[in-house]
Amino acid sequence: QVQLVESGGGVVQPGGSLRLSCAASGFTFSSYGIHWVRQAPGKGLEWVAFIRFDGSNKYYADSVKGRFTISRDNSKNTLYLQMNSLRAEDTAVYYCARDRAVFGFYSALDYWGQGTLVTVSS
Amino acid sequence: DIQMTQSPSSLSASVGDRVTITCQATQDISIYLNWYQQKPGKAPKLLIYDASNLETGVPSRFSGSGSGTHFTFTITTLQPEDIATYYCQHYDNLPLTFGGGTKVEIK
Numbered sequence: 126q127v128q129l130v131e132s133g134g135g136v137v138q139p140g141g142s143l144r145l146s147c148a149a150s151g152f153t154f155s156s157y158g159i160h161w162v163r164q165a166p167g168k169g170l171e172w173v174a175f176i177r178f179d180g181s182n183k184y185y186a187d188s189v190k191g192r193f194t195i196s197r198d199n200s201k202n203t204l205y206l207q208m209n210s211l212r213a214e215d216t217a218v219y220y221c222a223r224d225r226a227v228f229g230f231y232s233a234l235d236y237w238g239q240g241t242l243v244t245v246s247s
Numbered sequence: 248d249i250q251m252t253q254s255p256s257s258l259s260a261s262v263g264d265r266v267t268i269t270c271q272a273t274q275d276i277s278i279y280l281n282w283y284q285q286k287p288g289k290a291p292k293l294l295i296y297d298a299s300n301l302e303t304g305v306p307s308r309f310s311g312s313g314s315g316t317h318f319t320f321t322i323t324t325l326q327p328e329d330i331a332t333y334y335c336q337h338y339d340n341l342p343l344t345f346g347g348g349t350k351v352e353i354k
Binding site: 172235240 | 279281296302346347
């Protein structure tokens with residue numbers, strides 16, 4: 126069965142860095158684009174970034190552009206999110222989610238991980 | 248950026264009731280609209296894609312309709328396990344954006 130498992134969350138000071146990972150299994154990872162979506166405590170969902178199946182294209186929300194970097198290692202079935210210059214407003218649960226379009230661009234997010242909490246606080 | 252406005256933000260209904268949620272986009276998004284269910288402490292779950300297509304395994308009491316700028320999500324017969332927050336999401340272009348959510352409670 127399709128599984129996405131995030132890791133790497135934790136508490137970090139403002140201005141600090143953190144790298145999230147998303148380990149995928151149960152499907153051909155190299156055929157699907159993957160998103161990062163975050164949810165601040167008690168708030169709604171915010172799309173963060175997307176990477177195409179082969180890593181050829183990467184897209185970011187304006188709120189994280191220039192600070193976050195999405196990447197993937199298809200040989201390890203793993204997605205990453207490098208987060209630099211973290212701010213208090215980046216505090217959220219971060220989810221990785223598979224895009225349902227095989228070899229496509231963005232569409233619906235059909236499988237989600239359980240999320241990992243990132244807290245930015247001094 | 249395309250903004251998605253959901254209404255109502257919350258509702259209370261009885262088991263067996265018909266529940267309707269609307270989602271309005273700030274520009275024409277054709278049928279590029281999805282609906283998700285999120286239960287407390289859990290990840291969102293895809294229910295409807297392309298405005299009206301039921302995701303595999305999702306009960307048929309859930310349905311979606313609409314195109315352009317106005318969309319509707321319906322639960323025909325509310326069940327206790329449907330207590331959750333529901334979100335619409337467009338994918339006409341980037342950034343993907345979600346509606347603010349509709350919290351559904353049992354009366």
